Amino acid sequence: MWFLVLFSNMSKTRGLKLSVLPIALTVLALPLAVVRGDSKKPKVENLAAFPNASGVLRTFNRNGDIDLSGPFFQSLSGNGRSCGTCHQPGDAMSVSAAHIQDRFQSSQGLDPIFRTNDGSNCDHSIDTTTVAGRSAAYSLLRTRGLIRIALSPPAGAEFEVVSVVNPYGCSETTTLSMYRRPLPSTNLKFLSTVMWDGRESSAQTGTTPINSTNYPLSLNANLMHQVVDATTGHAQGVPPTVAQQQAILDFEMGLSTAQSEDHGAGDLDAQDAAGGPTNLSKQEFFIGINDPVGLNPTNRPFTSVIFNLFDSWKQVGNPHRAAIARGQEIFNTRTFTVSGVGGLNGNMFPGTTSPVPDSLVTTCGICHDSPNGGNHSISAPLNIGIATANDATVNPLDLSYLPRITLRKISTGETVTTTDPGRAMITGKFADIARFKGPVLRGLAARAPYFHNGAAQTLLDAVNFYDVRFHIGLSAQEKSDLVAFLNSL
Numbered sequence: 001m002w003f004l005v006l007f008s009n010m011s012k013t014r015g016l017k018l019s020v021l022p023i024a025l026t027v028l029a030l031p032l033a034v035v036r037g038d039s040k041k042p043k044v045e046n047l048a049a050f051p052n053a054s055g056v057l058r059t060f061n062r063n064g065d066i067d068l069s070g071p072f073f074q075s076l077s078g079n080g081r082s083c084g085t086c087h088q089p090g091d092a093m094s095v096s097a098a099h100i101q102d103r104f105q106s107s108q109g110l111d112p113i114f115r116t117n118d119g120s121n122c123d124h125s126i127d128t129t130t131v132a133g134r135s136a137a138y139s140l141l142r143t144r145g146l147i148r149i150a151l152s153p154p155a156g157a158e159f160e161v162v163s164v165v166n167p168y169g170c171s172e173t174t175t176l177s178m179y180r181r182p183l184p185s186t187n188l189k190f191l192s193t194v195m196w197d198g199r200e201s202s203a204q205t206g207t208t209p210i211n212s213t214n215y216p217l218s219l220n221a222n223l224m225h226q227v228v229d230a231t232t233g234h235a236q237g238v239p240p241t242v243a244q245q246q247a248i249l250d251f252e253m254g255l256s257t258a259q260s261e262d263h264g265a266g267d268l269d270a271q272d273a274a275g276g277p278t279n280l281s282k283q284e285f286f287i288g289i290n291d292p293v294g295l296n297p298t299n300r301p302f303t304s305v306i307f308n309l310f311d312s313w314k315q316v317g318n319p320h321r322a323a324i325a326r327g328q329e330i331f332n333t334r335t336f337t338v339s340g341v342g343g344l345n346g347n348m349f350p351g352t353t354s355p356v357p358d359s360l361v362t363t364c365g366i367c368h369d370s371p372n373g374g375n376h377s378i379s380a381p382l383n384i385g386i387a388t389a390n391d392a393t394v395n396p397l398d399l400s401y402l403p404r405i406t407l408r409k410i411s412t413g414e415t416v417t418t419t420d421p422g423r424a425m426i427t428g429k430f431a432d433i434a435r436f437k438g439p440v441l442r443g444l445a446a447r448a449p450y451f452h453n454g455a456a457q458t459l460l461d462a463v464n465f466y467d468v469r470f471h472i473g474l475s476a477q478e479k480s481d482l483v484a485f486l487n488s489l
């Protein structure tokens, strides 16, 4: 393995005694080439190779090498964490559960990611004085890569909290604990809303919903706001200066991350293919760029052909390349029936004249519509069933490790049980329960597990979810091709 221990906050740790050093270290999964070079500043060379199970991931930084002494990787104040604690270059600027487990082992659970404010399953009645205690307290972070997001229902919400059954304590009904995966802090130009529940792009939090007229100013402002919230929240620090916020924004916005080599298929831009981060950095995007419901500002018609990266591999001899091309074809063209998706079926999008039908024969791209980015090109929180624990026909994934939260609509008495109320915790709307954004689908191979709650341990688990949820009827071969394609993004 290519592990390397780096001082993420060198200036701050210089004076520490050796015995306490592990606490101040951040383990970054970095290739050895990274620290060589002329500069004394620790850095990740531009386009450095980060191996993962399926091949090699790289990040193109339009500002050059990644400076690990920059504010993104510094503990600015607070509990010793930096942005880089949870957003690591080798993990596509998210953090994989496997690497968190490695960090637990090498630091005995003392690395700054292991903090009780939001790293542990619950923040009270836990014992973190022993390794065994920390192992139990941080089990969701170690095994699923989950951070605890604690929010109270907004004032004036249409619902009340009936009960919370949380296996780790934290069953209070005034503050709900939700468990979510760090989203990648890269490929950010594609974002039509910030955070799984869009809370950094919401009037309710004093931030701005992103639309085609205010983009990219709204996105930049939301990300600046997010820097402050992350520092005061995750890092329990004081708000960074405007100059620091701006530096972090400039850094994040310069990054394009993608898988660039595949063990079987080789370079993902060979034979006229267009995989890898440099091609991605040139990809056009604007809000609504390929919107299917009539919200494309240019009125260009929707195409289900979302990805064209591997078109040239359709007829090639290499079986691995051919499999990736077939997987892309399935993503782009395989039809299935989408019904019962909250926020889509029957939903009337503002600015359109008729609601989306209750049932649609469509493709993956109906929700993952951004060309070669794969996220939703407009803000549209959806309930595809990832937080549905009580119906295996909707969601076959194991959610037994998550809480059960039951909410009652005050006006009608109707109740819903979910593992995470999602968007509803921001808007207070009953209809928004368990709705989440459609995320960017790049760098997937480096950042398992998947979905907001880490319920899919592998990309095959994610594909199996869709096969059950939408009765697609994929063969074993088709699943394997789709996984090969997703691994190459």
Ligand code: HEC
Binding pocket: 072, 081, 082, 083, 084, 085, 086, 087, 113, 118, 147, 149, 180, 181, 182, 183, 184, 185, 191, 193, 194, 195, 196, 197, 223, 226, 227, 228, 230, 231, 234, 235, 248, 252
């Ligand atoms: C303790 C871990 C942790 C730390 C530290 C952390 N983040 Fe995050 N980050 C997360 C999680 C978890 C989410 C998703 C939360 C959600 O959506 O509810 C997230 C989401 C994000 C997103 C949203 C991306 C998207 O697609 O919407 C950005 C950008 C981001 N973080 C940047 C930062 C920056 C900048 C810092 C430092 C100031 C930082 N993070 C510190 C865990 C962390």
Ligand code: HEC
Binding pocket: 331, 338, 341, 344, 363, 364, 365, 366, 367, 368, 382, 383, 384, 386, 387, 436, 437, 438, 439, 440, 441, 444, 449, 450, 451, 452, 453, 462, 463, 466, 482, 486
């Ligand atoms: C009806 C809308 C919809 C359709 C159709 C859809 N997705 Fe998704 N997808 C989403 C949403 C929303 C999420 C995030 C859900 C969550 O975590 O709660 C998501 C998440 C994902 C993720 C996880 C990404 C991550 O960062 O964790 C993958 C992989 C994925 N989708 C692949 C696919 C594939 C492949 C298909 C077609 C077989 C597909 N999706 C069809 C809406 C959709």
